[in-house]
Amino acid sequence: MREARKAISFHSLEIQYLKGEIESHNNEKAKRALQYLCQATRSGTYVNPIDLNGLETSILGALVRGSSDEKVRRWSLSAISQIGRANSCLDAVKHVLSTRDGEPQVLSAAIAALFRLAPKKAAQHLASLDNLDPKISYLSALQIIPQGELSDNKICLEFESCGPLTLKLALLLAGMNKCPPNLFHPKFDNREIIRELSTSDDNIVAQYSVWAAAENPYLTSSDLGLDVSDIEGRSENQRSYIYRLYASDPDYSTEQREIIQLGADDQDVEARLGCAIGIMSTWFDGLEEITRDWYFRESEEAHQLCLLDHFVKQSTKSDAYFCLAVELYEGFENDSARTKRMLAQASRLPISTEFRKIDIKRESGSLFPSEVIQVSNKNYTFPNASFQGQTVIGGGENNNSGNQFNETVQDNRAIITATLSAALEDVARLPIESTLKDETIEAIKAAKEDASPSRLEKAANLLQACEKGLSAVSGMVQKAKPLGEYALALLQNAA
Known part of the structure; x- marks a missing residue:
């Protein structure tokens, strides 16, 4: 069993980040931020009062925004169920209930939010609407209200005859650990039915079964008994939730x-x-x-x-x-x-x-203090911690403030050695794919032992491969640039 998360508050930096994602007008980013918020609050994390107004405003904006899709609306309502307040959110929830007939999962999330915000008047308001399936209303209310407090306080679904939407909402309860005993069948434990549904021919039902096991802190992979080879x-x-x-x-x-x-x-x-x-x-x-x-x-x-x-x-x-x-x-x-x-x-x-x-x-x-090595009348900047000041090799001048080269070196061997040493240190510390990193380090060490043209060219080619790979990673272009400069220096001196 997974341990329940300790009750702590969101850090202000987390709130700022979540708000930015929810307000981004990017549906995928907004959905994930709302999902994270819902999962964390269900696990006991709370929003500090000082942050609540701004976060509520962001969520309501996502709910009513014209560019939001069905999933963002659904997760916005789920977030309102967790942290929303009646004075600021109730009217928006009622509006959804009267206008979103074609989105049953959005309606379900709105019903749950209604029972959270107005528990004493929710049933009366739902009775005034003619667009709701009583079974859907019941399952939605169970997300918030204990079974014994509902007028229909005992419903068994008989899962073999249920439609996919009903099963999805029931499995949603299972993921939230809100299922009444024997919800799916009067003779079988809910855990047994979830295991059975995970192999359903209905792709969505099977997916929600695996999701329920992933979300519920009292269920693990062993409760599904999946055939890993399959x-x-x-x-x-389904693979997404199985991996998760x-x-x-x-x-x-x-x-x-x-x-x-x-x-x-x-x-x-x-x-x-x-x-x-x-x-x-x-x-x-x-x-x-x-x-x-x-x-x-x-x-x-x-x-x-x-x-x-x-x-x-x-x-x-x-x-x-x-x-x-x-x-x-x-x-x-x-x-x-x-x-x-x-x-x-x-x-x-x-x-x-x-x-x-x-x-x-x-x-x-x-x-990143810059240190310059001059090779063939060109300057190469190496952001390397082992150079503490500006060292010019081959330029006839050495400005030195730390543990560096202490005199001007003019022969190619010294230039090659310095370049290889700097390259070796950078390759070792930079986040390069492990196989390529190991091969490059080995080639550099071999070139240091014997600076033959073939070994220098091999080291240079691998450094260029490292530069290309690292440059493809967001934020690493500037860190990758020196590797290409090392490669150029080696190729010039290998000739």
């Missing part, structure tokens, strides 16, 4: 590791995203071997962002993640959206101190 044969939506379920399982197993690797390698965008979301709070020794390489080959921004969240959140358990997150934060100098997100995720963690130090240095202009 995962790749399932639909994209297994990735979030608190009990490590080799099967979990294999499924996470399968999710990381899945060619479908949606399926892969489920895995990226699932590993958010997961850590086991060796997981970084999968996630680090995944991040640097991942082309989808949403997936990269989830992996960034994972690196930051698990930085207390992994030195590798701590160093990687700091390195990436430095590289996002011109990407304020990513640094804000990382700061929000780090709000209560020791790594936030490192992020703040980087911000302070950045503001003072001292994060």
Whole structure:
């Protein structure tokens, strides 16, 4: 069983980030922010009163905005059910109930919000409407009101004869851990029916069954009894939630590791995203071997962002993640959206101190002191910590303030050695895909031992490959640039 999250408040940085995503006019970003808000509040996280007005306004804006889609409206109403107040939200909820006949899941979310905001008058208001199925109203109300407080306080669905919408709403209750006993069948426990429905021929019903197991803190992958060998044969939506379920399982197993690797390698965008979301709070020794390489080959921004969240959140358990997150934060100098997100995720963690130090240095202009090596009448800037001042090799002048070269070196061998040393240090510390990094380091070391033209060319070619790969990662272009300069210097001196 997954441990329930401790009751804590959202940090102001988290609220600022969530508001920005909800107000972004990007439906996918808004939906994910609302989903995160709902999940966190159901787990006990609360919004400080000082932040509530602004967050409510953002959510109501997303609910009524013309560009919002059905999912954003549904999750906006779910968020209102969690944190909304009657004086500011009730009229908007009633408006949805009278105007969204063609969106049954939106209506269901509005019914739940109505029972949250006006519990004593909700039933009366619903009775005045003629567009609602009583069974749908009942299941929706159960999201908020205990079964014994409803007028129809005992309904059994007989799941074999239920339509997909009814089953989806019942499974939604299961995910929220709000199911009354024997809701699906009078003779069978809810857990047994959820297991049965996970193999349903109806793709959506099977998907919601897996989702329910992923969301409910008292259900795990073992409750579904899925055939792991059959995962790749399932639909994209189902794979997404299967990956999410297994990735979030608190009990490590080799099967979990294999499924996470399968999710990381899945060619479908949606399926892969489920895995990226699932590993958010997961850590086991060796997981970084999968996630680090995944991040640097991942082309989808949403997936990269989830992996960034994972690196930051698990930085207390992994030195590798701590160093990687700091390195990436430095590289996002011109990407304020990513640094804000990382700061929000780090709000209560020791790594936030490192992020703040980087911000302070950045503001003072001292994060990357430039050191110049002059080769063949060209200057190459190496942002390398081992050079503390400006060293000019081959230029007849040496301005030196730390542990650097202490005299002018004019022969090609010294230039090559200096270039290889600087390149080796940068390649070792930069977040480059592991196989390419190892091959490049080996080639550089070989060239240092014997600076033959063939070895220098091999090192230069691999450095160019590193530059190209790193430049493809958002925020890392400036960090990648010196690698190409090292390569050029080696090629010029290999001739």
